[in-house]
Amino acid sequence: MSKQGRKAQFTRALIEARSLIIDGSLPAGERLTETALAERLDLSRTPVRQAMDRLVDEGLLERIDTGGCRVARFTMADLVDAIELRGVLEGTAARLAAERGAVPEIADRMEQVLDALDRAVDPARFDFRAYVRLNEEFHDLLARLAGSPIVAREVERASRLPAASPVAFLQGQELIPDFRVSLGRAQHQHRRIYEAVRDREGARAEALAREHARLARANLEYVMHEQPSLADRVPGLALVAG
């Protein structure tokens, strides 16, 4: 048994199984048994079962009544809904932060992140990797800005739905013609969201955060309609039926 990490086998099972599903090695709709997966990953059934439970929770697997699982089959509509939901929940986080006042330490950090994002999208010293990292931190901070663990938790959960994550399309975006323009637009929205929260404009903050999530939807639609060849660059898009 591996010495590193307290739940090493479980973690490995979770990560590897998730990869298998997301990159399409396990085709959507395929039946998946504990035993088969355990053998494939060379693990015992115990950690594999836990990992499968977790993946069911994440929505990547569906339980079958009789036992065992099936790889979830997503439609475009499902991904659109997942993105919409993330927008709604981030919007709620933003609105509550505006109404109740933002947690000062998180707001401070957010200002730093926004400044850093400005630098990252500056054409003179464009830094894609920095953008990805900072964008992720922005969304994490936004989830926690209202100081509500319950809200933060659900925002983060919604971000784990397939292709709903704020970072899901950044990979593919590298290959989209004017993606730098798109990142600049996103950063503009980041600023406006924070501004609305700071100025206690709850409705505006909510609406802006929702609209911000629409960027992901636009990217989704672009990839699916204009560049289906990029679909395998975006995590989870292999799951989409048809």
Add this chain to the structure above:
Amino acid sequence: MSKQGRKAQFTRALIEARSLIIDGSLPAGERLTETALAERLDLSRTPVRQAMDRLVDEGLLERIDTGGCRVARFTMADLVDAIELRGVLEGTAARLAAERGAVPEIADRMEQVLDALDRAVDPARFDFRAYVRLNEEFHDLLARLAGSPIVAREVERASRLPAASPVAFLQGQELIPDFRVSLGRAQHQHRRIYEAVRDREGARAEALAREHARLARANLEYVMHEQPSLADRVPGLALVAG
């Protein structure tokens, strides 16, 4: 091993453990080990562990870094947020149903439920048990009205957060002076929500659904401030610190 049910032990562990937490037998903050719970429920660790995983997911338990769990400690603010979230998500379900058109079969059933609810709150033939059952069905139908499995799933998840369920306060409500008036008000809102969905008034439907969840908040605040003695009649209120 029990003959009845495919996951009888797991189910028993989940239900009994949840009861122990919700009714306060396991005080908030208390450390809870697999072994201890397994012994207490007279089960092996395997189903107990799965049940604990699930309860962590539901938010009733918190994982401890080192392994093991702690019974979650909720504040009033947490319950308020949980209710707010349910309102936001039901609002989203209602708005999307309005924007995209409601699923006809679900809308049909909803009209029947609304008629039945009218009868249940009619003072002449008031029927509390029927109200509880129909109210639950109304909220279930609302979650699915937009025809989005993703949205329905998250609405239902939010309803499982402690004391956030649409039915959480009905128990205690029996003991509140003019609770019949309150039920009538709730039913009035049910009607208006459905009406807005039917007439494709998305913003109105969303706002009404959010406001409807505020009834739960009002009940929460009433119980906590006016009738703390009722707190143990409402599932989950025993978890609230202070």
Add this chain to the structure above:
DNA sequence: GGGGGACATTCTGTATACATTACCGCCCCT
């Protein structure tokens, strides 16, 4: 040739064994 039923296989759900790790209290040393 097709359908149905008994059998075999496989899988799940549960219990339990085993090794590793964390926890707790005690004692010793300074």
Add this chain to the structure above:
DNA sequence: AGGGGCGGTAATGTATACAGAATGTCCCCC
């Protein structure tokens, strides 16, 4: 007397054994 190390105990993580259920398969009978 207080703090730090040390050992015992208990709990976790993982593997595996076993029984019951589900699935399918193969053969026989029609």
